[in-house]
Amino acid sequence: MAQIELLAEQVVLVDETGSAIGTAPKSTIHGPDTPLHLAFSCYVLNPLGQVLITRRALAKKTWPGVWTNSFCGHPLPHESIPDAIDRRARFELGLDLDDVTVTLPDFRYRAVDSSGIVENEICPVYLAIASGDPIPNPDEVVEFAWVDPATLRRSVLDLPWAFSPWLGLQLKELTGFAT
Template sequence: MGEKIVLLDEAGHAIGTAPKAESHHKTTPFHLAFSSYLVDASGRVLVSQRAHHKASFPSVWTNSACGHPAPGESLRDAVARRVKSELGVTVSDITLILPEFVYRAEMNGVVEHEWCPVVRAFVDAEPVLDPDEVEDIQWRDWEGVKALREDPQASPWFLDQMVHLVPLGEPLTWTQADERLLPPAITW
């Protein structure tokens, strides 16, 4: 059957599911996703370049890893699963940072329309990339991450997230947001 995404109404309630592979196109339905920022003990943040052959947003530089929670899967479990799959590392201390982040973006006729909570998580191993998902990675200090906003290859969701993340200061100082602000379709 393949991976399923959780479809949402505008208030964030689940209204069904759909196959992920068939759901990202010019009329992509509003659905649940997440973005993660992986941080090491020194405060460096992992940024990633999406694989050149991906159907949606190929080659863009963005946060560490993105994904879609499966129906019934908690946000923490979805982050751990996807980071392990894409980057081959185990995360710890997952912290909810932006529970209400919503965006819509288009590239090459493919639309992303997501309620996409943003989390920070820690890793202490070097990633092993899944070439179907990730083309390249870089560890950057926070100033280097902020500089990525000037890169024309930066993803639109990364740019929108940075508007909210930069005022929060260094990633090591980010604090847990209120999980009650998550969409009703997912548990923390």
């Protein structure tokens, strides 16, 4: 994705029912009064059943340096979430994905990080399969690990401050995953 495209990236604003009501520049959306907007989270599994977790780059505006799910993002206006997942998987992780499946279609959360920036998202959660290792974009991901889902669940319970809040909330709702 070219730098000019990143600067012009738009986020879809939604109402309480999840219906689109407008757009806003991604660069301006996250602050102390972040409006409700559309996003997605994706958990990537390998053929061994391990889940890819990533540590957010230290320059990220929200939750820098914390461990999180494989990747997240925002669909562009008029872009399907599966297409957005494909775009962000390649951009953030250099991965091509197979078997992308929605697992928590109605997930929604609001969280405030230590700097006061709010995340306020309707954020369907997806699972996908990848056969290779990621090649992370250093502007997005500082490190990654393939972990057993049960180990991830225990780690999030034991050290919640080290993980993104959406990861902890999503793991509570994901059935058949990280049990």
